[in-house]
Amino acid sequence: MKEEGKKILGEDRREKLLSLLQESHSPITGSELAKKTGVSRQVIVGDINLLKARNIPIMATSQGYLYIRPAQDNFLIEKTIVCSHSRSQTKEELNILVDHGITVKNVAIEHPIYGDLTASLMVSNRKEVEHFLNKVKLTNSSLLADLTSGIHLHTLAAPSNEAIEKAEKELKAAGILVDEN
Structure with missing residues (x-):
């Protein structure tokens, strides 16, 4: 895997974004994701939209991007x-x-x-x-x-x-x- 801050290209970057979001239980800002992948925040916005178009459950919140997990037992x-x-x-x-x-x-x-x-x-x-x-x-x-x-x-x-x-x-x-x- 590439070091944080180094530019990650295309599909590799989107896979990294998805991995980061899935590993986090709290929202991650576009700026944080941009820093971790070495691209601009605007590139992240485009990548997130591409992931959403694949029906990947990512939600934009006021705190950042959040991967939506299936309903858990504690929220019935x-x-x-x-x-x-x-x-x-x-x-x-x-x-x-x-x-x-x-x-x-x-x-x-x-x-x-x-x-x-x-x-x-x-x-x-x-x-x-x-x-x-x-x-x-x-x-x-x-x-x-x-x-x-x-x-x-x-x-x-x-x-x-x-x-x-x-x-x-x-x-x-x-x-x-x-x-x-």
Whole structure:
């Protein structure tokens, strides 16, 4: 195998990228991957897209690229919830969820022009929530919920229904969870 930082070409580089992503249990930034393969971040973006076109389960998150493994036994329950809140309550919402052992897989909205829009979040703890919110602030980005007056959906993954029910109760008390009635 070639040394870190030496330029790795074409298919060898894509194999190296896939290997690095599969070995990691946390996201890896495009810049880190570029440094390890001796190419630019833009080359990495192209390589990732080529790998995705082969149906390799790679997801771009706010923390970097993540290889998606098949569902593990510790996350048996998935549920989609509807939330509505101000931008200033985003941190509170996400922290409530992760504090109950929940992974917030994504955020989705129904846009009047584009239809359903979904973005990956993959936040599981307060550190990842903080990283996501700092990135939003640093890039001066809009949240998807900004486009729909705060109304959005989250797909959650949790170890139990009880964890989701407790989080929903806390979100409801905070005025964040949209009541189904």
